[in-house]
Amino acid sequence: MTYDITIDGKKFRLDLQQADGRWSCRLDGREVEVDAVLARPDVLSLRIGNQAFEVKYERVAGDMHLWVGSARFAVEVRDPRSLRGRVRAVDDHCPKKLTAPMPGKIVRVLVSQGDEVEAGAGVLVVEAMKMQNEIKSPKKGTIQKILVGEGAAVNAGDVLAIVE
Amino acid sequence: MFKKILIANRGEIAVRVIRACHELGIAAVAVYSDVDRAALHVRKADEAYPIGAPAASESYLNIQKILDVAARSGADAIHPGYGFLSENAKFARACANAGVKFIGPTAAAMDAMGSKTRARQAMERAGVPLVPGTSRGLESFEQAEEVAARIGYPVMLKAAAGGGGKGMRLVSAPEELKSAIEGARSEAERFFGNSEVYIEKAIINPRHIEMQVLADEHGNTVYLGERECSLQRRHQKVLEEAPSPLVDPDMRKRMGEVAVRVAQSAKYTNAGTVEFLVDQQKNFYFLEMNTRLQVEHPVTELVTGLDLVHLQIRIAAGERLPFTQDEVVIRGHAIECRIYAEDPDNNYFPSPGKITLLLAPSGPGIRRDSGMYEGWTVPMDYDPLLAKLVGYGTNRDQAIGRLTCALNEYFVGGIKTNISLFRRILSDPDFRAARIDTGFLDRLLQQKRASDPRDPKAIEVAAIAAGIFASMGSAAAGAGERSVANDSANSKPTAPSNWKRAARKEASR
Numbered sequence: 001m002t003y004d005i006t007i008d009g010k011k012f013r014l015d016l017q018q019a020d021g022r023w024s025c026r027l028d029g030r031e032v033e034v035d036a037v038l039a040r041p042d043v044l045s046l047r048i049g050n051q052a053f054e055v056k057y058e059r060v061a062g063d064m065h066l067w068v069g070s071a072r073f074a075v076e077v078r079d080p081r082s083l084r085g086r087v088r089a090v091d092d093h094c095p096k097k098l099t100a101p102m103p104g105k106i107v108r109v110l111v112s113q114g115d116e117v118e119a120g121a122g123v124l125v126v127e128a129m130k131m132q133n134e135i136k137s138p139k140k141g142t143i144q145k146i147l148v149g150e151g152a153a154v155n156a157g158d159v160l161a162i163v164e
Numbered sequence: 165m166f167k168k169i170l171i172a173n174r175g176e177i178a179v180r181v182i183r184a185c186h187e188l189g190i191a192a193v194a195v196y197s198d199v200d201r202a203a204l205h206v207r208k209a210d211e212a213y214p215i216g217a218p219a220a221s222e223s224y225l226n227i228q229k230i231l232d233v234a235a236r237s238g239a240d241a242i243h244p245g246y247g248f249l250s251e252n253a254k255f256a257r258a259c260a261n262a263g264v265k266f267i268g269p270t271a272a273a274m275d276a277m278g279s280k281t282r283a284r285q286a287m288e289r290a291g292v293p294l295v296p297g298t299s300r301g302l303e304s305f306e307q308a309e310e311v312a313a314r315i316g317y318p319v320m321l322k323a324a325a326g327g328g329g330k331g332m333r334l335v336s337a338p339e340e341l342k343s344a345i346e347g348a349r350s351e352a353e354r355f356f357g358n359s360e361v362y363i364e365k366a367i368i369n370p371r372h373i374e375m376q377v378l379a380d381e382h383g384n385t386v387y388l389g390e391r392e393c394s395l396q397r398r399h400q401k402v403l404e405e406a407p408s409p410l411v412d413p414d415m416r417k418r419m420g421e422v423a424v425r426v427a428q429s430a431k432y433t434n435a436g437t438v439e440f441l442v443d444q445q446k447n448f449y450f451l452e453m454n455t456r457l458q459v460e461h462p463v464t465e466l467v468t469g470l471d472l473v474h475l476q477i478r479i480a481a482g483e484r485l486p487f488t489q490d491e492v493v494i495r496g497h498a499i500e501c502r503i504y505a506e507d508p509d510n511n512y513f514p515s516p517g518k519i520t521l522l523l524a525p526s527g528p529g530i531r532r533d534s535g536m537y538e539g540w541t542v543p544m545d546y547d548p549l550l551a552k553l554v555g556y557g558t559n560r561d562q563a564i565g566r567l568t569c570a571l572n573e574y575f576v577g578g579i580k581t582n583i584s585l586f587r588r589i590l591s592d593p594d595f596r597a598a599r600i601d602t603g604f605l606d607r608l609l610q611q612k613r614a615s616d617p618r619d620p621k622a623i624e625v626a627a628i629a630a631g632i633f634a635s636m637g638s639a640a641a642g643a644g645e646r647s648v649a650n651d652s653a654n655s656k657p658t659a660p661s662n663w664k665r666a667a668r669k670e671a672s673r
Binding site: 003008027034036040042043044046059060066067068070071073102103104129133 | 546
């Protein structure tokens, strides 16, 4: 298997083969001696050469995080055969979705549909665990849609509003 | 001794009290709100009763519902834990009227200590050292101006019924006084239904040190040494230790004797805590008395070898204190970290959600009082305290070393926690040298963190691990992934991993 892996904006090409419980591994063409044991679900005990590491896999809505010791890495993995080297276009002119960063309750909606907002302007206020958090507009634009009302319960990742 | 105790609380403290009950051979009754059916305290209890909607006022603060459960279950005593109804004199009275023993002080003692102004008046009479200021609510702005000028700025305005930093205002100059009084009054009215506000001289960057007391119902009162609680954020404690590095045996004895006098003046019974502010010259002033078991009681338990919850239960059952003041010995050093569901990268905002992976630390001198488990969803309705991690050692350095190791082992995945904050605190040179006061944490958090020097080796390790996890697919998945599969009706045991799903989504765009 070949994977394209991106961490902190750094790209790696990883070739992995497994045979008889042993891994052979090339990282950017360089041979690396790897021994891996899944200690329990989401926890990998790795030996690279003779150095030992414990890697934890954290599954959060929409994001994939690996922890090496107490350092967290946001990781993207792609299988280049199915991707054909596509790169996601980042376009500031696209409508942007505002999502709930945590489960909570909408306590206030600060704007109306069609309002012009500046980047960083407050759009909604979400309350969780007795603390209120203002959700801000990621860019300058117009409020195309507000998808929740005051008092609504939301989950992490729910789309709250769209700025265009 | 009691046969059955109802625990009118949730989270780690409910679990801690249930354990104490079982150790003493007493049955434990849990109560839970609609969002807490799967909570750990319900799993650990012998009986569990639903008490309604998530809002605390509908469940954990509802006196009638809790007393109904006490009657239905046949509990002969109620332990209130901390927070919720623990310092509610009305509840203590209602328990007495219902013929069920409230494990804590009498309603009269709570009344005496519940209002900060009334407590100050009682302490004045008992000759306890107080921060200069008024012991009655402010009557007018002119009076406030006059008192502030007399004791000197900066001054602190405080709500008589206050707690948790609400209804408090620091005033550094006369022109700020008026708006500060208005702000403190309206906040006090909103949070406590009582707008009474009084004034105190502000002690800048004091230490916050508190003394544990214990009194039986036969007139015996002892102190169990102090806890250093200066590490606070927004007036909420974050880390506590015992003993305080500042306090020597002579000061401990003087503070302890004042604390005992405070308790006796209120005819106090059961466990309580007398809080002091300590200035840079080591003068100490009575701040308030907390009429409950404290969150941070484990550090006192570790350095005294006593079990405070056992003692609370025994005292409430009418037993005498089984030891005298001379037999209380402080040995070693203990530090507690309050593990909160908070996001350190988002101004420590609460972070409820599902715990997908939980790796718990262990080792010599490590105590963990936890209310969470892997696969549990932290509800958004309550205080974000998840667990308390306590390190004990022969001395402070050893306790710090053990706690640092334990924090490195502790892993809570799926939600954000403040575990990284404690690594920062414990490695800070000022903390290590015990140069701490109530301003320490704000100063630490203002320091720009040296942007995480990313170890290039660790990045490679992460890259290799990412590929291995991806090739293992769902076989490598923990609680988070399983639940995703369970939620979907047509899930197969070989549900594709997040990695593959994400890759497919990308490819099909």
